[in-house]
Amino acid sequence: MKIAVLPGDGIGTEIVAEAIKVLEVLDLPFEMESALVGGTAFDAHGHPLPEATLKLAKEADAVLFGAVGDWKYDKLERQFRPEQAILGLRKNLGLFANFRPAICYEQLVSASSLKPELVSGLDILIIRELTGDIYFGQPRGRRIAVDGHFPGAEEAFDTMRYSRPEIERIAHVAFQAARKRNKRVTSVDKNNVLETSQLWKDVMVEIGTQYPDVALDHMLVDNAAMQLVKAPKSFDVIVTGNMFGDILSDEASMLTGSIGMLPSASLNAQNQGLYEPSHGSAPDIAGKGVANPLATILSAAMMLRFSLQQADAADRIESAVQSVLAAGLRTPDIYSAGTTKVGTQQMGDAVVAAI
Amino acid sequence: MKIAVLPGDGIGTEIVAEAIKVLEVLDLPFEMESALVGGTAFDAHGHPLPEATLKLAKEADAVLFGAVGDWKYDKLERQFRPEQAILGLRKNLGLFANFRPAICYEQLVSASSLKPELVSGLDILIIRELTGDIYFGQPRGRRIAVDGHFPGAEEAFDTMRYSRPEIERIAHVAFQAARKRNKRVTSVDKNNVLETSQLWKDVMVEIGTQYPDVALDHMLVDNAAMQLVKAPKSFDVIVTGNMFGDILSDEASMLTGSIGMLPSASLNAQNQGLYEPSHGSAPDIAGKGVANPLATILSAAMMLRFSLQQADAADRIESAVQSVLAAGLRTPDIYSAGTTKVGTQQMGDAVVAAI
Ligand SMILES: CC(C)[C@H](C(=O)O)[C@@H](O)C(=O)O
Ligand SMILES: CC(C)[C@H](C(=O)O)[C@@H](O)C(=O)O
Numbered sequence: 023m024k025i026a027v028l029p030g031d032g033i034g035t036e037i038v039a040e041a042i043k044v045l046e047v048l049d050l051p052f053e054m055e056s057a058l059v060g061g062t063a064f065d066a067h068g069h070p071l072p073e074a075t076l077k078l079a080k081e082a083d084a085v086l087f088g089a090v091g092d093w094k095y096d097k098l099e100r101q102f103r104p105e106q107a108i109l110g111l112r113k114n115l116g117l118f119a120n121f122r123p124a125i126c127y128e129q130l131v132s133a134s135s136l137k138p139e140l141v142s143g144l145d146i147l148i149i150r151e152l153t154g155d156i157y158f159g160q161p162r163g164r165r166i167a168v169d170g171h172f173p174g175a176e177e178a179f180d181t182m183r184y185s186r187p188e189i190e191r192i193a194h195v196a197f198q199a200a201r202k203r204n205k206r207v208t209s210v211d212k213n214n215v216l217e218t219s220q221l222w223k224d225v226m227v228e229i230g231t232q233y234p235d236v237a238l239d240h241m242l243v244d245n246a247a248m249q250l251v252k253a254p255k256s257f258d259v260i261v262t263g264n265m266f267g268d269i270l271s272d273e274a275s276m277l278t279g280s281i282g283m284l285p286s287a288s289l290n291a292q293n294q295g296l297y298e299p300s301h302g303s304a305p306d307i308a309g310k311g312v313a314n315p316l317a318t319i320l321s322a323a324m325m326l327r328f329s330l331q332q333a334d335a336a337d338r339i340e341s342a343v344q345s346v347l348a349a350g351l352r353t354p355d356i357y358s359a360g361t362t363k364v365g366t367q368q369m370g371d372a373v374v375a376a377i
Numbered sequence: 378m379k380i381a382v383l384p385g386d387g388i389g390t391e392i393v394a395e396a397i398k399v400l401e402v403l404d405l406p407f408e409m410e411s412a413l414v415g416g417t418a419f420d421a422h423g424h425p426l427p428e429a430t431l432k433l434a435k436e437a438d439a440v441l442f443g444a445v446g447d448w449k450y451d452k453l454e455r456q457f458r459p460e461q462a463i464l465g466l467r468k469n470l471g472l473f474a475n476f477r478p479a480i481c482y483e484q485l486v487s488a489s490s491l492k493p494e495l496v497s498g499l500d501i502l503i504i505r506e507l508t509g510d511i512y513f514g515q516p517r518g519r520r521i522a523v524d525g526h527f528p529g530a531e532e533a534f535d536t537m538r539y540s541r542p543e544i545e546r547i548a549h550v551a552f553q554a555a556r557k558r559n560k561r562v563t564s565v566d567k568n569n570v571l572e573t574s575q576l577w578k579d580v581m582v583e584i585g586t587q588y589p590d591v592a593l594d595h596m597l598v599d600n601a602a603m604q605l606v607k608a609p610k611s612f613d614v615i616v617t618g619n620m621f622g623d624i625l626s627d628e629a630s631m632l633t634g635s636i637g638m639l640p641s642a643s644l645n646a647q648n649q650g651l652y653e654p655s656h657g658s659a660p661d662i663a664g665k666g667v668a669n670p671l672a673t674i675l676s677a678a679m680m681l682r683f684s685l686q687q688a689d690a691a692d693r694i695e696s697a698v699q700s701v702l703a704a705g706l707r708t709p710d711i712y713s714a715g716t717t718k719v720g721t722q723q724m725g726d727a728v729v730a731a732i
Contacts, residue, residue, distance in 0.1 A: 100568075100569070103569065109570070135491050135606050135607055136492070137490060137492060140490055153526065154525075154526065156511075157570055158525075160525075162571075162572045164576065167538075169515065170513075170514075170515075170538060170540060171508065171543055172540045172543060175541050176576075177538055177539060177540035177576070178539060178571075178572040178573045178576035178577075179536055179537060179572065180536070180571050180573050181534055181536055181537075182511060182534060182535040182537060183522075183525060183532055183533070183534040184532060184534075185522050185525060185526065185527045185530040185531065186527075186530050186531045187527045187530050188526055212620075212623075214455070214458065215464070215511075215512055216533075217517045217518055217519060217535050218534060218535050220455065221531075221532070221533035222533075243623070243624055244624050244626075245627070247602070247624045247625070247627050247628040247631075248627045248628060248630075248636075250628075251490050251491075251628060265567075266624075268567075269598055269599050269621075270602070271599075272599040272600070272602050272603045273602040273603060273605075273628065275603075276602075276603040276607055277606055281603075
C-alpha cells in the first residue's frame, strides 16, 4: 500500500511530520512518498498542483495532506493560487464524499465559544458533496449582461448544478454513515429558492426510502446555520452540497472551540481518499513549532480506517490522542490554566509514546 | 404618507397588530392600509402575492411586513408557496439593500448560546444584497446533462450572477452605513472559487477608494461563518451577496440569543422600503398570544427613520423598547428567572405606555 504525503504550505510541513512519526511507529506494510503542493509547489514548479504530484496522488491508495495557502499568493491569478491544488485533487481523483466530524472533546469543552452545556458531548458528522455544485459547474466567467437588472453592463456568473446520480451517491454515503451512528440524517438545502436544491431534496427523499431504519429530515441552509448555534447537539449526520457544506462544516467545527483537533476525509467510489486537518495553513504561526498536530494525526487515523483497512491501527492512534489529552498536554491553541503547554513536536512525541 | 400593512401568516397578525398600536399612538400624518400576503393570500386568492397586494405595496411609501409560511403549504409547487410573496416584493419593488442588525441587548446577554463576554455589547450590521445573485439569476431549471460527471442524467441548475452596477450600489450603501458607525466594512465572498465573487471583490476594492475614511477588508464566506462564532464583536459592517447574506445574517442573529428582538429593512434606490422582523412566522405558537412583538415594533421604528423621515418618532419607539426591557418585561422567548413574563399584547401595551 502506498501513501502520498503532501505537506503543503505554512504549518503543513510541521504537522504532517508528526503524523508521519505516528504512522511509522505502527510499523505497518506501506510506503510513503512525499511531493510538493500548493504555494511551495508554485514556487518550485510554477503550478500549485504539478503533474508529478497529481500522478503520485492518483497512484497512491491514500493521500495525507497538510494545508495550503499563504497571503503572499493572494495576488496571483486564481488558477495559480495554492487552493487550486486541493480543488484539482478533488476533481481528478473524484473525491466526492467529504467527511467532516465536529466533535467536542470533553477536556476541551471550555475552549468553545458556546456555553459548556450546549457543546459537552457534541458529536456531529457533516457529509459534504465535494465534486459538484457551483464549485465546478460550467459555464462560468465574465461577459456583458444581455438581461437582468443592468443589461449592457459587465457581469460575472457561475453555474450551480447537480445531477441525479451525483445526489444519489452522496445520499447513500450519508445514510450508510448514519446507520453506524444515531440513525438520523438532516439534509440541508435551499429548496424554497433553488432548482438545484429541489432536485437535491427530491432525490434525498427517494433514496431515504431504501433506509427505513434511518430518520431523514430536511432543513433550509439559513435555518441550519441558526440551529447549529442554538442546539448543535440536535444533529447526528448532516448531508449537504459543496457550497453549503463549505460554510456549515466550518461553522460547526468552530463551535467545538478546538478546530485544531478535527480531521477530515475525502473519498471516491473506490475508497481512495485524501485526509487533511479541518484547519488551514496558518502562515502566521508557521515554523514556530507551536501548531497543533492532532487534527493531522487523527486524519491519519481516518486514513488507516477508510482507505487502508487498518481499523485496529486507527483505534490505537485515537486512544493515544485521548490519553495525551487526559494527561493534560496541550498545544497553545487548546491550552487552558492547569494544563501543560507543549509544542508541535512534543505533542507528536507524546502520541508516539502513548502508542 | 402611506404604509402598506402586510401581516401575513402564523404569528404575523399578532405581532403586526402591536406595531400598529405603537404607530398609532405617535399620531403622525400617515395612513395605513392592510392586505393579505403569503399562505393566507393563497387560501383567499390562489396566489401568495395577489395583484392587489403588490399594487398596494408599490404605491405605498413603506411596507410593514409580518411573516409568511406554514408547514401546510410545503407541498405546493414552489411558485405558490408563501415565501414567493417576499421574493416577489423584493423583485418588483427593487429592494436591493437589506439591513440586518445583529444587536445583543445588555439585559438579554444570558439568552445567547455564546459566553456572555463574547456577545455583551455586540452590534453588527449585515448588509445583504437582495435582488441579485443565484436567487434571481436566469437561466435555471431542469434538463438532461450534456456534460459534467454524468452526461445523459437528469440535472437541475441555477445561475449565480452579479453585474458591476449591482455590486457598486450595494457597496455604496455599505460604506455609507459604516461612516455612521465604526467605519469598518468586511466584504464577504468566495473569490477563491467563484467568478462572481472575484468581480464582487474587485468592485468592492474600487468603490472603497471613494471612502478613504472607511477601512475595508475581505473575508471568505467559510471563514466569516467561523469568525462570527469565534469573535462576533470583531465585525462592524458586513456586506455580502444575497445567498451568503441569507446564511450569515441568520447565523449572526441567532448568536445574539434574542432573534425575537431583531428588525430588518429592505430598501430600494428611492428609499422605499419593506420592514419586517428577522424571525419567521412560527406557526407552532401562532394564535397563542405569546409571540414577541418587539422585532416588529423595532422594524416600524426603522421604517420611520429610513422611509418616512421621522427620526424623532423612531427614537421614541427605540427608547420605549429599552425602557420596557429595563422594567423587566419579557415574552417567553426572552424570559429568564427574575423577570416578568408577559404576552404579545401586554408587551405592545407596555411599549405604548412607555411612549
Ligand atoms: C480552499 C477552498 C477552495 C476549500 C473549499 O472551499 O472547499 C476550503 O475552504 C475547504 O473547505 O476545504
Ligand atoms: C423565505 C426566503 C425566501 C428568504 C430568503 O432566503 O431570502 C428568507 O430566508 C429571508 O432571509 O428573508
